[in-house]
Amino acid sequence: MHITPGKFRGLSMIADYEGRFTMLAIDQRGSMQKALAQSLGVEKDRVTHEDMAKMKAAITQVLAPYASGVLMDPVYGFSQSVVHVPKFAGILLAQEESGYEQVGTERRSTLVKGWSVAKTRQCGADAAKIVIYYNPDCSEETLRYQHDFVRRMGEECEKHDMAFVFEPVSYPTDGGDADRAEYASAKPGIVRRTVEEFSKPEYKVDLLKLEFPADLKYTNEYAKAVFDEKERTPVYTLADVKEFLRAVDRAATHPWVILSAGVDIREFVEQVKLAVFAGASGFLCGRAIWKKALGLYPDMDAVFSFLRSEGAQNFKNANAEVLSKALPWFDHKKFGGREKIEILGQGESWYKQI
Numbered sequence: 001m002h003i004t005p006g007k008f009r010g011l012s013m014i015a016d017y018e019g020r021f022t023m024l025a026i027d028q029r030g031s032m033q034k035a036l037a038q039s040l041g042v043e044k045d046r047v048t049h050e051d052m053a054k055m056k057a058a059i060t061q062v063l064a065p066y067a068s069g070v071l072m073d074p075v076y077g078f079s080q081s082v083v084h085v086p087k088f089a090g091i092l093l094a095q096e097e098s099g100y101e102q103v104g105t106e107r108r109s110t111l112v113k114g115w116s117v118a119k120t121r122q123c124g125a126d127a128a129k130i131v132i133y134y135n136p137d138c139s140e141e142t143l144r145y146q147h148d149f150v151r152r153m154g155e156e157c158e159k160h161d162m163a164f165v166f167e168p169v170s171y172p173t174d175g176g177d178a179d180r181a182e183y184a185s186a187k188p189g190i191v192r193r194t195v196e197e198f199s200k201p202e203y204k205v206d207l208l209k210l211e212f213p214a215d216l217k218y219t220n221e222y223a224k225a226v227f228d229e230k231e232r233t234p235v236y237t238l239a240d241v242k243e244f245l246r247a248v249d250r251a252a253t254h255p256w257v258i259l260s261a262g263v264d265i266r267e268f269v270e271q272v273k274l275a276v277f278a279g280a281s282g283f284l285c286g287r288a289i290w291k292k293a294l295g296l297y298p299d300m301d302a303v304f305s306f307l308r309s310e311g312a313q314n315f316k317n318a319n320a321e322v323l324s325k326a327l328p329w330f331d332h333k334k335f336g337g338r339e340k341i342e343i344l345g346q347g348e349s350w351y352k353q354i
Contacts, residue, residue, distance in 0.1 A: 001335045004344050007206055010163025011255075011329055013090030013126040014069030014207075019328025019338070021207075021257045021282030022319045024067040026056045026077050027129075028286055029098035031262070035294040053080035055297060059290050060084040062307035066315040071129060071165075071284060073098075074115050078123065090126040092165055095153060100133050105175040106142045107133035109149050117156040127163035128153070129209070134168040136193045147197075154204030161354070165284075167209035167259060168194045184218035185235045188244040192251055199253040207329070208256035209284050212271045213244045227267040245278035255281045255329040260288035265314045272321040281329045282322045289314040 015021050029052070036051055037044040053076050060081040064070050069090040072078045078093060085091060095115065100107040109132040120128045130153050132146050150166065157164035170190045172183045191213035198205060216222045219241060223234040236244075248256070258275040260268045260283070268288035276282070290311050296302040330338040345354060 001340055002342050002344050003335075004161050006161025007163050008341070008343055010090070010126045011206060014092055014163070014165075015090075015282070015329055016068040016323075018324075019281070019330050020322050020326040021068055021284065021329070022066070022315075022322050023069040023071060023092070023257070023282070023284040024060075024063055024289070024315070025071040025259075025284055025286030026059050026081065026290075027071045027073040027094040029073060029075060031287070032056075032294065035291070036297055039295050039297045049076060051297070052076040054300070055294065055303070057081045057084060058300065058303055059293065059307060059311075062304065063290060063311060063315055064089055066312065066319060068282070069126070069284075071286075074112060074119070074123075091124070092127040092129050093120045093123065093125040094129050094131070095120070096130045096132070103142060105173055106135075106138050107171065108142060108145050109133065117153070117160050117162055121160045121162055125162075127165050127207070128157055129165040129167060131167040131169060131209075133171050134194055135170055135173050135190060136197065137173055137190075150198060150203050150205075154202075157206075158204050163206045164204060165207045165209055166198060166203070166205040167284075168198060169211055169261070170194065179215075179217075181218060181233050181235050184215040187215060188213045188236075188240075188247070192244070192247050195248050195251040195256075199251060201253075205254050207281075208252055208254050209259050210248065210252075210256050210280075211259055211261050212275065213248050214241045216241065216267055216270060222267075227264060242274060242278065245274055249279035252279075254334055255327075255332040257282045257284050259283070260285040262287045262291065264288060265317065269317050269321060272318055276321055276326045279327055279332075281332065282326045283318060285318060289318065 033044050033047045036047045056077045057080050061084040064085050067089050070085050071092040073094045095111055097110045097112050117128050217227055218232055218235045219238050220234045221238045223232045225231045258280050265288045272283050293303050293306045335341050
């Protein structure tokens, strides 16, 4: 399997030496502002740039040493936090604007104004990441918009030989709540079809960052308020969920990792365990590990105390399900083993051609 030098280096840098991903996300913006506003007792727009930057720097300082890579945003997270990233951890930079453009009940993505893959490369990052909200049952107009959005990002990453990490997040197109039996039933098919679409070579994706293709809180085994205080009517079993994950793995033509989507740490660790068993190469996680720290702001002593104790333990618990267990990215069926990877451009004049 051929791969360019920049993409090979990028994937290698955000993984550990064995090719597994234990990545920390601190690129949250809107959700973090909302949580800090609640903690401060102010309106969301009263949360300052300094508040956001200080929180992100604290999270990075304490938790980045447990990570193979750190996902940051260029608005608040990078320049304020890069000093805290250990030299053994890679850096991913988000490209998308926080949130989405609402068109009826559908969602469309936009890029951070004034930012680009070229600037991401210029800053010394190892990978570029975008997230889009996606449902394959959206209108043709919205699907075309989102497909073109991802396709352009893939082309930009190819142009700058930058590893491209892609994150699709599903949502109900009827405007209803995602936490309901009807949507839990539909989610496995939505996630699988999404993976099938963006595994196509035209999008030039290198690593898929995927949501869990089910809701464990709607399984027979966990529906009785195991992960929270709410009892739900189950719509599938844990055996069904394992098959959903196998279907995702079959559909993924690229290595993939699981994301946390803000669930609590106990549920996320169970998700990681199941995903790794199905073929995932690790995780990229944020709020499940550190979100409780936001409620302690602006008491930075309390913030650091939580991060160094419970936050660090959360990360260790997630790491334990990946280290030595997850599939190294170069062993994915796309590559078939590190020894089968051939770096493009090894001729004597390769440097004239890039």
